[in-house]
Amino acid sequence: MPPSAASAREVDTLVIGAGQAGLATSYWLGRAGVDHLLLERRPELGGAWQDRWDSFYLNTPNFAFLLPGHIYDGPEPEAFLPRDEVISLFRDYARRIAAPVQLGTEVTRVARADGFSADGGFAVETDQGNLLARNVVLANGAYQRPRIPPSSANIPGHIRQLHSHDYRNPQELPEGAVLVVGTGQSGGQITEDLLDAGREVRLSVSSCPEAPRRYRGEDTFYWLLQVNLHGPEYGINGLHREQLPSPAARFMCNPLISGNDGGHSIHLRELGRRGVRLHGHFEGTDDGVLAFSDDLTARLAMVETGFGQRMQVMLDAYIAAAGIDAPAAEAVPVDDWLPSESGARLDLVAEGITSVIWCTGYGLDFGFLDMPVLDEWNYPRHTRGVTEIPGLYAVGLPWLTCHASSTVALVGADAEYVAAHIAAR
Template identity: 65%
Template sequence: MATATAGEPNRNVNTLVVGGGQAGLAISYCLGRAGVGHQLLEQRAELGGAWQDRWDGFFLNTPNFSVDLPGMPYGGPHPEAFLPRDEVIGYLRRYAQAAGVPVRTGTAVTRIAPDRGGFHVETSAGPWRAENVVLATGAYQVPRIPALAKDIPGHVRQLHTHQYRNPQQLPAGAVLIVGTGQSGGQIAEELLAAGRLVHLAVSTCPEAPRRYRGQDVIRWLMELARHGPDVGLNGLQVEQLPSPKARFACNPLVSGVDGGHDLHLRELGRRGVRLHGHLEGVDDGDLVVSDDLAERLAQVEAAFGQRFQPMIDAYITAARIQAPAAEPRAADDWLPPAHSRLNLAAEGITSVLWATGYRLDLSILDLPVLDEWGYPRHHRGVTEYPGLYAVGLPWLTGHGSALLSGVGRDAAFIAEHIAAR
């Protein structure tokens, strides 16, 4: 890995890659293999991408066999296990070293503008000029915090999961977690294990079984993404999404902690987590929540069977795979007492943890290429503006486009397109 210092004049390069996470490293590897001169710029002081923003007890939710960047698939002894945060970061740094990625860390890109058929790129370490620019900034850029956060009393500590590191970081007392995606669900378990009283405002992220028909569910989703089109199953391709908004839907709720396991909201409730509906507002020290918890739980539990299970079953049949029969999920109608308001003082809630995801921020672009969602208009990562590319965004071409298991396919295509220019 070549890390250079800033300050040289006349910095011109064929291709600039913006972002040094898994997407940036994958496209750098592919550009190098294609013989394209390039430079990668990373705003952080060290490589490791957004994984460095995860909490201390974080584990990948996808098994080790899915750690598969181009030229360096997982080769360890535990393919069905799950890497903790620091090992994911270490893998990315080793990958950059082995691939000889030309990277400048501590260099934030602040503006990308057209310049004589190429691009003028302003950075915290001075300007660059490039014939091509690849946006590899990822999907985890700006923490999304609801506007109602400003109405929560000042004595209650508020953190986004982006800032959360461990239970000791929070003041004594009960914790309200808003959102039940993968981060919200796993942190709820962590805080419960630490002896904290946890309140959980339930979103509509789907639950999924950790294992289905003899395999980790991620194995089936990877197979579907890679080989489903070969047997006429295209449900994990971007063209099959019901709307552009669906690109930002949350991932299925599972956990990679303790060797990997299912995460079920009703079970968390039985273990002491207090479940509530959607957080709708703040009124004189009370939190107002929706009264549709039963409907939300039913929707969360039904989603896998409505969307993913039929695709997996169809793939197993079409590909003539011998797999065990599906085990029906046991009926569960447990519900906690219903509440439409929570009094912060009465419940002893001293902190709120926003597990509400992130939003894209490509405001560095001085180019008219973003749609109403802030997503670049493109075809297979080739944007409408000649020479500008994107890689590593959610659902760029399919379900795996932002994942360690899938980003390499998009990166290879984009590198070929740049080389052909």
């Protein structure tokens, strides 16, 4: 047993993180009568939603706000919640389920503490003291470590650089043009935020597919949710973890779509027509000159066909197999707009660019784990959230069991399974 064990607080189950995954786990642990404690590094509840920009809206409709014991029953199921309302809902949810949360506590190390209990246990070090836990649930989410390309270090110091994690509004940026790198949901929405403020924007296009906000009479997420929930009943398994082509696919980007302004699709060519200068994939930089892939025409075609090649086929198959009477898919208008130049190189100073916003996603952060349980992708090795180390669990990660495992809509299902496994121990 570690030397600090004598002074460590003991708890049956420790949940690291009090965002949606941690709170959902707390709900089910409470229902099972399991003594537990949630540790949250932030000073306030609200999870990673507190790290979003001022104009952010949830990308999933209100009907998909499905935390355990809480289903949206308001007057606008098809509407979308702004950031501050999302945060308030989570804080209210934590109060209603009486989640035992300790705020402002950073976990710095989790190690085995064999001998603490008959079936093992864990020594947990934090910046607020040490604990001993029989079980530990990793619920700190997938949005912990902002990813920024190493070559960003070669960008001149007078250029303001920040990750989407730290972006709040256009007014906080210096005057001048802005380069946004990445066209996932963050990149698309931040680009629109800058455009609405009258800023000149350059946009580096990644491989995230465009998607229609609505498809065959419903919000596209409605169909995705149905396939996640009921697809296997009809032999449609494409959104379940076992069908992923490779472990890397767990980190593929979500479709380019927005919950702002009542919810809408985002089309890169339309952004181009509005004045955004489009570039290919960011490749690197040398003394203020940035290089992009010289494949913008093919890249635009790729992002436009991505939905039709995979998701649309799967949604149509589900609708047919389930015998749902849905309207036919609308024909996609042909759009052959192209920029006048591909912009494979960009001189930041010459083009008046004073800010770069990296919308390049996040990496998992389990640096506090002092035990061999992570795979080459820094992802815990597990089966349905139960890791290969007895007593160690994971909830709320992308593709934990299915495509929507990390969403508000379905995180509760994985949390319920993990909580039941803990209670059965």
